[in-house]
Amino acid sequence: MPENEGQPRLPHHPYDKGYRQLLADKRVFMELLKTFVREKWVETIDADDLILMNKSYVLQDFSEKEADIVYRLKTRDKNVIFYVLLELQSTVDYLIPFRLLLYMVEIWREIYNNTPQHERESKHFRLPPIIPAVLYNGASSWTAALSFKEMLDGYQDFSGHFLDYRYLLFDVNRYNEEELIRAANLITSVFLLDQKMRPEELAGRLQKLSGILRRLTPDEFRHFTTWLKNVVKPRIPGDFSAKIDGILDASNPWEVERMIYNLEITLEEMQQQALLKGLKEGEQKGKLEGKLEGKLEGKLEGKLEGKREVARNLLLLNFDIETIVKATGLTPDEIAVLKKQLEQ
Numbered sequence: 001m002p003e004n005e006g007q008p009r010l011p012h013h014p015y016d017k018g019y020r021q022l023l024a025d026k027r028v029f030m031e032l033l034k035t036f037v038r039e040k041w042v043e044t045i046d047a048d049d050l051i052l053m054n055k056s057y058v059l060q061d062f063s064e065k066e067a068d069i070v071y072r073l074k075t076r077d078k079n080v081i082f083y084v085l086l087e088l089q090s091t092v093d094y095l096i097p098f099r100l101l102l103y104m105v106e107i108w109r110e111i112y113n114n115t116p117q118h119e120r121e122s123k124h125f126r127l128p129p130i131i132p133a134v135l136y137n138g139a140s141s142w143t144a145a146l147s148f149k150e151m152l153d154g155y156q157d158f159s160g161h162f163l164d165y166r167y168l169l170f171d172v173n174r175y176n177e178e179e180l181i182r183a184a185n186l187i188t189s190v191f192l193l194d195q196k197m198r199p200e201e202l203a204g205r206l207q208k209l210s211g212i213l214r215r216l217t218p219d220e221f222r223h224f225t226t227w228l229k230n231v232v233k234p235r236i237p238g239d240f241s242a243k244i245d246g247i248l249d250a251s252n253p254w255e256v257e258r259m260i261y262n263l264e265i266t267l268e269e270m271q272q273q274a275l276l277k278g279l280k281e282g283e284q285k286g287k288l289e290g291k292l293e294g295k296l297e298g299k300l301e302g303k304l305e306g307k308r309e310v311a312r313n314l315l316l317l318n319f320d321i322e323t324i325v326k327a328t329g330l331t332p333d334e335i336a337v338l339k340k341q342l343e344q
Contacts (some may be wrong), residue, residue, distance in 0.1 A: 018230035019086050019135065022190065022223055023069050026050040029082075031187045036170055049075050050082075057083070057103045068103065072128075079128045081107060087136045097148045100132045100167055133168035139196045142171045177208075184212045186220045190227055200271060202232070203264035213256045221253045240270045258329035311338050 023029050030047040053070040071082040085100060087093065108127050112120055119125055136142055149155045149164040172191050180188040189209045197205065206213075216224065225248040232244065243266045251259035307328040314324045321335050328335075 018227040019088065020067055020069055021230070022187075022227050023084065024052055025219075025223060026052060026071065028186055028220075028223060029069075029071060031185050032170065033082075035183050035185065035187060036175075037168060044078075045073060046075075049073055049078075053081075057106045058085075070107070081128050081130045082133065083107065083130050084133045084135055087134050087138075090138050090140070092136075092138065092140060092142055092144050094144045095151075096134060096144045097146075097151050097167070100134070101148055101163075101165075104130045104132060104165075131168065132165065133170065135170040135172070137172040137194050139173055141174070142169060181208060181212070184215075186216060186224060189213065189224065193228070194231065199267060203260060203267060206260045206263065210256050210260060214253050216253050218253065221251070225249075225251060240266055254326055255329070261329050308334075308338060311335055312342060315339055315342055 023032065026047045029050065030045065033042050033045070051072045051074065053072055055070065056068055057070065058068050067086045067088075069084045069086065073080045073082065083100070083103060085096070085103070087096065093099075107130060111127060115125070134142075145151055146169060147164060147166040149162060152162060155162060172194050173196055175188075175191055175195075177192060177195075180192045189212055192209060193202070193205055213221065213224065229245065229248055244263070247259060247262045247266065307330055311324050311328050311330055311334075314328075315335070315338060321332055321339075324330070324335050325332055
């Protein structure tokens with residue numbers, strides 16, 4: 001039986017929560033299909049016809065391994081169920097085709113039990129087709145079988161006499177950066193940030209996505225920052241986690257450069273603190289601390305000077321102060337000072 005009498009399982013992993021919240025928006029789910037599934041039926045689906053089934057079909061045996069999300073498409077012409085298993089583990093589970101089958105049967109069994117007896121005994125009764133999919137973000141290549149028949153011993157000898165299906169695979173780390181940036185939407189931005197990287201690379205990747213993030217709607221941008229919180233914050237020490245929270249909560253699409261700048265500064269401070277923490281007390285620590293602080297201050301001053309130069313150019317082009325604030329992240333007072341300097 002599905003666990004908790006129809007209530008969704010609480011995700012045990014930050015990625016579960018992040019992706020479940022993201023894909024619970026049917027517009028984002030449609031974006032996932034239309035971006036990565038090259039099949040004609042995708043174009044016939046309207047997001048308004050999708051209904052999120054707020055229920056998990058993951059069996060108790062696997063409840064600590066995975067999460068799922070289920071949509072039902074029901075129109076005059078179609079009655080289809082999309083079942084996406086969130087396989088957000090570091091290693092591949094080769095039983096995936098079998099486990100997907102268990103979940104699909106569980107869905108069909110529930111539909112059968114909830115259909116009036118006279119309807120299900122009619123010759124016209126049909127079960128809805130289920131399109132299974134797996135979203136995987138492990139660093140290792142996905143090497144599990146993509147069709148159920150591959151799990152059957154000697155299936156080549158009995159072709160046409162057994163159950164088979166093939167699932168969709170969304171393998172986050174296998175999409176190349178150019179492809180994700182070219183698609184220019186919310187789900188591809190998330191995938192690019194979810195690909196394997198060192199913490200110090202986060203700001204650089206965000207910078208590459210800045211143009212895309214700036215064009216997101218406020219709702220889409222909030223989905224993005226919520227996902228970022230769920231996935232990035234658990235890796236951040238407590239003191240800096242609160243700073244990350246504050247930066248993301250105060251962010252919006254039209255000030256995305258300021259968000260990236262503030263995140264970059266916070267991450268650099270975190271790296272500096274981590275280096276200093278590993279050293280013994282004494283003169284060596286003092287020297288290195290001074291060196292690191294000087295390096296950080298120089299880097300920050302260089303970034304700030306770059307922003308000032310952009311602001312000067314915009315002032316010369318007669319842009320208003322509000323626009324320059326949004327473009328550079330400088331305060332109105334800082335821009336006013338630069339304006340006075342140009343007028344002298």
